[in-house]
Amino acid sequence: MYSNTHPVNVLKFCPRCGSVHFPATGNRSFQCDDCSFNYYVNSSAAVAVLLFNEKGELLLTRRAIEPHLGKLDLPGGFIDPMESAEQSAVREIQEELGIPVHSLKYFGSFPNEYVFSGFSVFTIDLAFFAQTENLNEMTAMDDVASFEFHKLQDIDPKEMPSISMFNIIKELIKREGTY
Ligand SMILES: [Zn+2]
Secondary structure, eight states, rough: OOOSSSSSHOOOSTTTTTSSOOSSEEEEEEEEETTOOOOOOOEEEEEEEEEOOOSSSSEEEESSSSTTTTEEOOOOEEEETTHHHHHHHHHHHHHHHHOOOOEEEEEEEEEEEEETTTEEEEEEEEEEEOOOOOOOOOOOOTTTTEEEOOOOGGOOOOGGGOHHHHHHHHHHHHHTTOO
């Protein structure tokens, strides 16, 4: 059945009229019995940015927030409403690491269930390669505690608990030499 944090087990009231008669009508939708408001649980779009140093090592960050506080992650985050994925990638790197990136190139999309404040947010994480001339000017900020570079093959899955982020690493290894 659904996890405790799945929307079906968390959302109790209609967000429009406040009615308690707000049943799930499937695994990803709700309809209010009183005002007919429909609410759908869709994937939230997010970006992950792939930056390599001159030795071919990938930039990873240490999370400054839950979930997975202190564990490895890729830089990136949720796409704002009405923002493009490319704009989001540039903004997130500026916010988290304080440097500009450019020449974004799409790599692939990776689904995830991201549990934040006791609520499952289903995400689709869009991975982009990016370029920068400012790697040696990075500063960890925002929800990033620190950063480090790793060879793809040396990344420990236990240190990278996010399923989508680790699947990006696996796909990078599988497709090495093609990008
Ligand atoms: Zn309602």
